[in-house]
Amino acid sequence: MQFSPGASCPxxxxCDNSFVYCNERSLTSxxxxxQEGYxxxxxxxxxxxxxxxPxxxxxxxSVEIVYLYGNQLDEFPINLPKNTRVLHLQENNIQTISRAALAQLTRLEELHLDDNSISTVGVExxxxxxxxxxKLLFLTKNHLSSVPIGLPEDLKELRLDENRIAVIAEEAFQNVTRLQRLLLDGNLLTDEGIAPGTFQDLVNLRELALARNSLTFPPPLLPSQSLVKLSLQENQIDQIPVAAFAPLNRLEKLDISSNQLQTLTQGVFDGLSSLLKHLMVRNNPWRCDCAV
Incomplete structure (x- = not known):
């Protein structure tokens, strides 16, 4: 069915063509x-x-894109237009997200929830x-202490950077095998906080970002057939097992800058193919002598 914007505008x-501009008007509702058509x-x-x-x-x-950032919401809102595909809710004070609210939005493809106050217990x-x-879920700069349980199967990009995540359960990403980009920068992750095999079933993952955490070595069992970009800078990495990167035969960019590396085991990069184009190792306390 084709809609054309009605003559009426609040x-x-x-209102202009297919757009309704109600921004920056001190509205409380x-x-x-x-009208239909916008x-x-x-x-x-x-x-x-x-x-x-209302x-x-x-x-x-007819509404497909809604901008609601910079308001005074403390819960994920209900009664949003039922065919919304893109929703911007960043820079509110959202603390809770219910299943009922999201069940109303079966066509939602892109959800921005950055800069809110969402905690793990606040997500049903x-x-x-x-x-x-x-397909795209952005949760940057919230108060999450773990990865939300029950992510949608078609998710392709997940941003969880700048949270308080200290633990990732092995089943956290079990059903999101289409995921291509996962950002976990700026959290509280340690070696013990990442369960073995956490990432190995992400067979389509192209980018994994784990910068600014507290890892002392790279996570084991990374997705070997898909990973193109791996970011491990600004951790506490002081050793890299010789086989850590060996299976990553599609890797093009590896950043291990700003860690605690003094030496590298001979052969640690041998498994990386000719596809590797960028290798960043700066700002490590390298020991530059003739010791073997």
Whole structure:
């Protein structure tokens, strides 16, 4: 069905072609009267709280992209347009996410939740799995202490950087085998906090970022047939087992900068193929002498 923007536009907003501009107007709720036909709804930088979403908004079928960053939400909102594909909720104070809220958004593909106050206990188990079409999930700069349980199967990119994650359970990524990009920079991960085999079933993973953690050696059993980029800079790595990188025959970029490496075992890079283009080793306390 084809929609064309109606003549009516909420008086608080400005409507232009397929866009509704209600941003930066000190609104505390979503205005009534938005017509079918508009595809993009700008509601960012207001004072909208969780009570400010009228039921009629959910039935607005033409809206596909919603900007709600910089508001006063403390829970994941309900009654969002049912066909929303891209949702920006960053820079709120969201603390809880329920399964019911995400179950309303079966077409959601891209979800931005950066810069909120989401903790592990605030995410209902399996909540993200309810968003069955979700492919991109951004949770940078929250208060998570572990990876949320129950991620959607079609997920391709997951950003969990700048959280407080200290533990990754072996089953954390069990059902997300289509994942291509995983960012875990700036957490509290130690060698013991990453269960053996955590990453090995991610057979499509192309990028794994583990910078700014507290690892003392690279995680074992990395996905060997797909990994192209591996970031391990700014950890506490002081040794690299000779076979650590041997299976990674597609690796093109490896960063082990700013660790505690003084020496490297002979042959540690021998398994890396000619595909490797970038190897960063700067800012390590290298021992430059003739000792073997």
């Amino acid at each position: 008086e608080e907003c400005r 979503v205005p009534l009267g938005i 595809k993009v709804l700008y509601l960012h930088n207001n004072q909208i709280n969780n009570a400010g979403f 039921v009629e908004l959910h039935n607005l079928a 188990e399996g909540a993200f799995r309810e968003a069955v079409s979700l």
